[in-house]
Amino acid sequence: MLTNYQTGVFFDEMMKQDGEPKRHYQWFYQLVNQFTERDLMKKHETAQLNFLRQGITFTVYNHTGGTERTMPFDFVPIIIPRQDWEEIEKGMKQRMTALNHFLEDIYNGQEIVEAGIIPRELIENNPYYYNKQVSGIDIPLRNHIFLAGVDLIRDENGQYRVLEDNLRNPSGMSYVFQNRYVMRQVYPELFFQHSIETLEHQLSELHQAVTSHLPANADPHKSATAVLLTPGIYNSAYYDHVFLAQQMGIELVEGRDLIVKDDVVYMKTIKGLKRVDIIYRRIDDDFLDPEAFRPDSALGVSGLLRAYRKGNVSILNGIGNGVADDKAMYVYVPDMIRFYLGEEPIIPNVETYFLSDPERLDYVLDHIHELVVKNVGASGGYDMLIGPQSEESEQEEFKKKIIENPHQYIAQPTIKLSRAPAYQEGRFYPCHVDLRVFVMNGEKTNVLPGGLSRVALKEGSLVVNSSQGGGGKDTWILTESGDHHA
Structure with missing residues (x-):
């Protein structure tokens, strides 16, 4: 199956340099070797059809309008051994605790600024810093981040690193469940002998996290009413909104379904107005009110x-969270961990250069062909330059942009993102992968076992975003004992 598979200079999730599978992948490798090429092609098609049938799509907007696409799915899972996962889990909890402290601090006492650790202007000039709207509010559980999506990568040594924190409206959780569902439909044989951490209770964990955020003046005699507020069917993550609301058993509403009277929010229903206590909103701050x-x-x-x-x-998530997940603030998260928790970061960042520093700026302009340059405000793989894969003309254009506005950009070394085999069009070839880990915070913190492994399916591409041609894989955390099944 993988006879001509080349690992090259990259860390490979599944294969060793000598062309043999790693220990935790051996059983998978042996099983897949029993499939004929025809079996594999058939299974691949069945999987894609399954996604289409369930309406699992996202919208890609371009100059000709929007097109609905299914998320391409690849059946080779990312398998993570138990002890590696425990490390990730600890690292995620640590990071979210520090980021939440940071948000609570900058909207109240600003101790981290007073201590000279984060420059004041970095906060005050941030477009997502909503001081007059948020400061001084006593928010439930003092928790600004109910759901985070943290993107992890592995470098050439197999070291996990955080690429970015998504603390506003992270999307993609529905795909984790759908990837697992399709995987079980199409490759049931993979689940027979193996103990893979189940996702079964995770949606009720999410629901618990939502409903634990009771507002101060909620009616103590009634159970809380939560809703999911969506911008509507034209949003690219609409499928995600529908799925999560349905699975949690809460109403999916749009702005026009809600009304505020005497500073209380109500939902319009056929039986009249019903009080709403908790809004899990998937609308950006700017459009909320x-x-x-x-x-x-x-x-x-x-x-x-x-x-x-x-x-x-x-x-939920809190208003003004964007100040903590912006690409410039990212550089300071390790300092936040040291400042608020007195600990060293368990999972490091990717090394990052601020271009507002003149020395760094000169270095980056000279080495732009080796680096990745990102606009601190953009997301989804837009306004970024991947040096080694760019033309000289693009590099020159980016240099101009940086010199005009150095504060707007950061640079990072091109990390040799880890790879894993993907099976597309009848063959296996290596593709770059990353992992979005979902962290739910309520009365306790819970990390979804696995998460969304995204894969850059275009051969040689480093961009895993679905809007730029990436796909998804199922992510398996092996359990210790052999008795549960996924």
Whole structure:
């Protein structure tokens, strides 16, 4: 099956340099070797059809309008041994605790700024810093981050590193469940002998995390009413919204379904108005409330912020979280961990250069062909330059942009992202992968076992984003004992 497979200079999740599978992949390797080429082609097609049938799509917008695509799926799973996973879990909990402290701090006392660890202007000039809207609010559980999606990569030594923190509206959790569902439909034989950490209770964990954020003035005699607020069907992550609301058993609403009266939020129902206590919103801060943010927003709810400030409703994730997950603040997360927790980071960052530092700037301009340069405000793989894969003309254009506005960019070494085999069009070839880990915070912190492994399916490509041609893989955490099944 993998006779001509080349690991090259990259760390490979599955294969050793000598062309043999790693220990935790041996059984998978042996099993797949029993399939004929025809079996594999057939299974591959069945898997893609399964996604299409379930309407698992995302929308890609380009100059010709929007097109619905299914997330391409690859059946070779990413398998993570138990002890590696435990390390990741610890690292994620540590990181989220520090980031939450940071958000609580900068909207209240600003101790980290007073201590001279983070420059004040980095916070105050951040477009996602909503001081006048958020400061001084006593939010439930003091928890700003109910759901985070942290992107991890592995470098050429197999060391996990955090690539970015998504603390606003991380999407993709539904794909984790769908990847597993399709995998079990199409490759049931993989699940017979092997103990893979189950995802079964994770959606009720998510629901518990949501409902634990009771606002200060909720009616103690009634159980909390939570809703998921979506911008609507044209949003690229709409499938994600529908899936999560359905699975948690909460109403999916749009702004027009809610109304604020006397600083209390109500949902319009056929039986009249029903009070809403908790809003898991998938709308950006700017559009939440035309009174407090953009007056032209048709997606939000007028008066929502007043209700929030008065303790009559909870909004998850917190407003103003973007100040903590921006690419410039990312550089300081290890310092936050040291400052708030007095610990060293368990999972390191990728080395990052600030271009506002003149020495770094000169270095980056001279070495731009070797580096990755990113706009600190952009996401989804936009406005970024991958030096080794770029033309000289693109490099020159980027240099101009950087010199005009050095504060807007950061640079990182091109990491030799780890790879794993992918099976597409009848053959196996190595593709770069990363892992989005989902962390849920309520009364306790819970890390979803596995997460979304994203794969750059274009041969040689480093971009794993689905909007840029990437796909998904199932992620398996091996359990210690052999008695549970996924």
